[in-house]
Amino acid sequence: MTLIEKIIANHSKESFVKPGDIVDIDIDIRVARDFGGANVVKNIHDYQLKVADPEKTFFTFDCNPTGSDQKYAVNQQICRLFARDNGLKVFDINNGIGTHTLIEKGLAYSGTTAVTTDSHANILGAIGAFGQGMGDKDIAAAFHHGKVWFKVPKSVKINLNGKRPKGVFAKDIVLGLLNRFGANSLLGCAVEIYGEEVDRFTLDERITIASMATEMGCIIILFTPNEAIMEYSEFRNGKKLEVVRVDADAHYDQVYELNLESFVARVSLPGEPHNTVPVSEAKGTPIDSAFIGSCTNGRMEDFRIAASILKGRKIAPEVVFKIVPATDEIWKTCLKEGLIHIFKEAGAMVSNAGCAGCAAGQVGQNGEGEVTISTGNRNFPGKQGKGDVYLASPATVVASAIAGCIVPYDQIPKTPCIHDITSEKIVEPALHHSIFDANKPKSVEGRVWYIPMDNIDTDMIYHNRYLTITQMEEMGQYTFDNLKGYEDFASKVQVGDIVVVHKNFGSGSSRQQAVDCFKSLGVQAIVAESYGAIYERNAINAAFPIVTCTDILELKLADGDKISVDFETGELVNLTKDISVQGEGFSEVQLEIYQNGGLF
Structure with missing residues (x-):
C-alpha cells in the first residue's frame, strides 16, 4: 500500500x-x-x-x-x-x-x-x-x-x-x-x-x-x-x-x-496561486505592503532568512511590512535570537502568533487598491483583502519590502522605488431572504445557472468576512458576492434553480457556509465536472445534492435552459435542447446521508 x-x-x-x-x-x-x-x-x-x-x-x-x-x-x-x-x-x-x-x-x-x-x-x-x-x-x-x-x-x-x-x-x-x-x-x-x-x-x-x-x-x-x-x-x-x-x-x-x-524563484500572480511566473518576470512591480507569516511560511527558518537579508537595512518608505510567526514558541525564539530587534529596527510590524491576513482576523489584510507581496498560500480575490496579492518566498518578500517593488532577493537596488497604485471599486452585495424547503426527491428539474468556470473557490462562493454567521437563513444573501460577474446572483436566483459549473468547484477553505448559502436560497442542486475534496464532503454531509459529470459541455447549456438531474442514476438531460449525458449517481454513503436529511 x-x-x-x-x-x-x-x-x-x-x-x-x-x-x-x-x-x-x-x-x-x-x-x-x-x-x-x-x-x-x-x-x-x-x-x-x-x-x-x-x-x-x-x-x-x-x-x-x-x-x-x-x-x-x-x-x-x-x-x-x-x-x-x-x-x-x-x-x-x-x-x-x-x-x-x-x-x-x-x-x-x-x-x-x-x-x-x-x-x-x-x-x-x-x-x-x-x-x-x-x-x-x-x-x-x-x-x-x-x-x-x-x-x-x-x-x-x-x-x-x-x-x-x-x-x-x-x-x-x-x-x-x-x-x-x-x-x-x-x-x-x-x-x-x-x-x-x-x-x-x-x-x-x-x-x-x-x-x-x-x-x-x-x-x-x-x-x-x-x-x-x-x-x-x-x-x-x-x-x-x-x-x-x-x-x-x-x-x-x-x-x-x-x-x-x-526550478527557479517564482511568484504567484494575483488571483490564482497556481498562476506563477519567475520572479524576474514580475520584477519592478510596485508594492504597498509585504507580509511574512501564515501556516506556509511562519517558521523559524523563514524568519532567519528574512533577518539575514534585512539586517542593517530599512523598509522602503510607504511600504508596510507585517510579520506574524506561526506559533508563540517561534515568536519567543525570534526574540531570543535578536530577530525581533532586526525587524523593528528596519521598520517592520510584528504581531503575535496566528494565521494573520489569510483568516481576516489579524494583521495581513490589505485594502482596496493595495498591492501586497505575501508568503501566504492563497491570493484568491478578496482572500487577504480588497487589494492584489502576489505570493512568494520569504527571501523575495523581504527583498521587495526593502526595494518597494518586486525584486529577486539578490538584486535589491540601492534606492527604493515609490509608486502610486489604484484599483477598481467592488460592487456591494444584494439581499435575498428566500429559505430552502428541504424535501428529498431522487430527481429534480429546474432552471439552469450555467457558470463555465474552473476553480471557483469557497472565498468566491462565500467570503470569509461572513464566516461568523451561523444562521442559514442569513447566508444566502452573500452567495457569489465575491465571484466576478455574479455579484448579483443572490438577488436574481430563484427557488428551484440548478447551478452548473466546471472543474474543482468549492476548492479552498473548509467553510460549511459555502454549501449552506445555496440551501438558504433554495437552489436544488449543483452539477460540476469535479469538486474540492472538503466541499464535496460538506455538501454530502449537509444532504445538499451535488452531482459529478465530466461531459457537461455536451449538454450545450445556456443560462435559463431547463434540465433534469437524476441523483440515483446520474443522468442529466437538457430538457430545452433534448440532450442527455451520463454523470455519476450518488454513492451508497451519499444516498444514505441524503435520505437521512444530513449526517445527523
Missing part, C-alpha cells in the same frame, strides 16, 4: 484498502478552531451528542488570535465554556496556528490521523501524518464518534531528481509544482514526494510544501520523515516512535519525474 493507504488501513478495521474504498477511520486528534468551533458546539448541542475522548479533542484559536472581532470573541468564549464543561484542552489566542501546534506539542507524528476545521490540516503530511480539513458537521461527528467516514484517494508519486539550485527556496519549489500541475490536475489525490534532495528537506521546508496541497487540489502531500524529523517528533512526544513507510510494491495512479535543477 501507499502511505495514505497504510495510514488509513492502520486506523480502520480493514487490513488492506484501495482507492475508492469508503471506510471508517479512527481519528487520533480532533480539533475545532475559533472559525467553525462555535458551529461544532452548536451541532453537538442540537443533536445531543457527547465527546468520545476528551484527551484527543481540542480547540485552537488561530483565526482571530487578538480577539479583536466581537463575533469571533463570542465564538471563542462559546468554545471555552464547552471545553470547560467537557474537559477539553484549549490552545487559546496566545498560542498560534493549530496545525503547527499539533506538530510542536508532539500530538501529531508519522502515521497519526487528525481532522480540524482548517482546510490546511493536510500540512501534517510534512511529518508523514494524515491531516484533513473538514466542515462543522464532520468535526462534530469526529468529536462524538472518534472516527469519520473517508474515501480512499488515488495516490500519485512525484520524484524530484537532481540538486536544488542556489537561491531556490521551499516556497519556490511548491510554486513550481503549482505551475506544473495547476489547481486541479491532481484533484482528490494523495501525493508522495521523493528524491535524494527531498530526504534533506528540513521540517520547515516540508511544512511549506505540504501546506499548499490544498491549492493544488490534492487531498494531501506526504513526506516520509527523515531521521532528524523523527528525532524532533520523539523529543516533542516524549516517547520512541515508528516511521510509517510506503510498501516497496505500492501502486500509484501516476508517477512523475521532475528535474529539481530546472
Whole structure:
C-alpha cells in the first residue's frame, strides 16, 4: 500500500484498502478552531451528542488570535465554556496556528490521523501524518464518534531528481509544482514526494510544501520523515516512535519525474496561486505592503532568512511590512535570537502568533487598491483583502519590502522605488431572504445557472468576512458576492434553480457556509465536472445534492435552459435542447446521508 493507504488501513478495521474504498477511520486528534468551533458546539448541542475522548479533542484559536472581532470573541468564549464543561484542552489566542501546534506539542507524528476545521490540516503530511480539513458537521461527528467516514484517494508519486539550485527556496519549489500541475490536475489525490534532495528537506521546508496541497487540489502531500524529523517528533512526544513507510510494491495512479535543477524563484500572480511566473518576470512591480507569516511560511527558518537579508537595512518608505510567526514558541525564539530587534529596527510590524491576513482576523489584510507581496498560500480575490496579492518566498518578500517593488532577493537596488497604485471599486452585495424547503426527491428539474468556470473557490462562493454567521437563513444573501460577474446572483436566483459549473468547484477553505448559502436560497442542486475534496464532503454531509459529470459541455447549456438531474442514476438531460449525458449517481454513503436529511 501507499502511505495514505497504510495510514488509513492502520486506523480502520480493514487490513488492506484501495482507492475508492469508503471506510471508517479512527481519528487520533480532533480539533475545532475559533472559525467553525462555535458551529461544532452548536451541532453537538442540537443533536445531543457527547465527546468520545476528551484527551484527543481540542480547540485552537488561530483565526482571530487578538480577539479583536466581537463575533469571533463570542465564538471563542462559546468554545471555552464547552471545553470547560467537557474537559477539553484549549490552545487559546496566545498560542498560534493549530496545525503547527499539533506538530510542536508532539500530538501529531508519522502515521497519526487528525481532522480540524482548517482546510490546511493536510500540512501534517510534512511529518508523514494524515491531516484533513473538514466542515462543522464532520468535526462534530469526529468529536462524538472518534472516527469519520473517508474515501480512499488515488495516490500519485512525484520524484524530484537532481540538486536544488542556489537561491531556490521551499516556497519556490511548491510554486513550481503549482505551475506544473495547476489547481486541479491532481484533484482528490494523495501525493508522495521523493528524491535524494527531498530526504534533506528540513521540517520547515516540508511544512511549506505540504501546506499548499490544498491549492493544488490534492487531498494531501506526504513526506516520509527523515531521521532528524523523527528525532524532533520523539523529543516533542516524549516517547520512541515508528516511521510509517510506503510498501516497496505500492501502486500509484501516476508517477512523475521532475528535474529539481530546472526550478527557479517564482511568484504567484494575483488571483490564482497556481498562476506563477519567475520572479524576474514580475520584477519592478510596485508594492504597498509585504507580509511574512501564515501556516506556509511562519517558521523559524523563514524568519532567519528574512533577518539575514534585512539586517542593517530599512523598509522602503510607504511600504508596510507585517510579520506574524506561526506559533508563540517561534515568536519567543525570534526574540531570543535578536530577530525581533532586526525587524523593528528596519521598520517592520510584528504581531503575535496566528494565521494573520489569510483568516481576516489579524494583521495581513490589505485594502482596496493595495498591492501586497505575501508568503501566504492563497491570493484568491478578496482572500487577504480588497487589494492584489502576489505570493512568494520569504527571501523575495523581504527583498521587495526593502526595494518597494518586486525584486529577486539578490538584486535589491540601492534606492527604493515609490509608486502610486489604484484599483477598481467592488460592487456591494444584494439581499435575498428566500429559505430552502428541504424535501428529498431522487430527481429534480429546474432552471439552469450555467457558470463555465474552473476553480471557483469557497472565498468566491462565500467570503470569509461572513464566516461568523451561523444562521442559514442569513447566508444566502452573500452567495457569489465575491465571484466576478455574479455579484448579483443572490438577488436574481430563484427557488428551484440548478447551478452548473466546471472543474474543482468549492476548492479552498473548509467553510460549511459555502454549501449552506445555496440551501438558504433554495437552489436544488449543483452539477460540476469535479469538486474540492472538503466541499464535496460538506455538501454530502449537509444532504445538499451535488452531482459529478465530466461531459457537461455536451449538454450545450445556456443560462435559463431547463434540465433534469437524476441523483440515483446520474443522468442529466437538457430538457430545452433534448440532450442527455451520463454523470455519476450518488454513492451508497451519499444516498444514505441524503435520505437521512444530513449526517445527523
